[in-house]
Amino acid sequence: MEKFKKEIPFIAVALLPFVYLAYIWKSLPESVPMHWNGAGEIDRYGDKNELLLMIFMLTGISYFIFLIIPYIDPKQKLQNMGNKLNNLRLILALFMSALAIYILYSVQQKTSNPVLIFPLVGLLFAFLGNYFKTIKPNYFIGIKTPWTLENEDVWKKTHVMGGKLWFVGGLLxxxxxVLPNKIQVYTFLGITAVITIVPIVYSYFEFKKIKNQ
Incomplete structure (x- = not known):
């Protein structure tokens, strides 16, 4: 019972988009926008029932994943993070719910161009980058390469460097x-590639450096 009480805030946050969808359901036509192209134009419509699946994939699946992984982590490091892990879970749940609600709002408006999706993801990346240095070595969360998982010092150094990179990249x-839609998309993809590839390469060279010493 005590464990269930602790889960109530996470469940409540995950259900917020479903509540919002129920509120706007009758105002939605049977066919609603489901995808926008790089220019911000609607390029696919779908049945409004698809919105239920979209919300579940954003909030439901992420909730269940973070509920389960501390118990299947072979190193048991995630359970030792205590409140830090719960804070991370809550922030991610809030982000996923906010993203789902914003998408639903864009769908309802039809002509609304969801330009805030990339900035919202950027703020999430910035938050995660600021959080990286607190993550213990594990197989589920963080920059998981063969070299960070092999050596705890490489894990720490990579997450300190990668955290700064993700923070700056997220803010950018x-x-x-403020950019035109196509440039916004390409800029987002470029920054994502940099903050993903650089920490991987860095972890390899740090591992080689430590091994040679």
């Missing part, structure tokens, strides 16, 4: 809302 993403 957040500022892309």
């Amino acid at each position: 993403m957040a500022m892309t809302f």
Whole structure:
């Protein structure tokens, strides 16, 4: 019972988009926008029932994943993170719910161009980058390469460097809302590639450096 009480805030946050969808359901036509192209134009419509699946994939699946992984982590490091892990879970749940609600709002408006999706993701990346240095070595969360998982010092150094990179990259993403749609998309993809590839390469060279010493 105590464990269930602790889960109530996470469940409540995950259900917020479903509540919002129920509120706007009758105002939605049977066919609603489901995808926008790089220019911000609607290029696919679908049945409004698809929105239920979209919300579940954003909030439901992420909730269940973070509920389960601390118990299947072979190193048991995630359980030792305590409140830090719960804070991370809550922030991610809030982000997923906010993203789902914003998408639903864009769907309802039809002509609304969801330009804030990339900046929202950028703010999430910035938050995660600021959080990286607190993550213990594990197989589920963080920059998981063969070299960070092999050596704890490489894990720490990679997450300190990668955290700074993700923080700066996330803030740059957040500022892309002032750019034209196509440039916004390409800028987002470029920044994502940099903050993904650089920490991987860095972890390899750090591992080689430590091994040679």
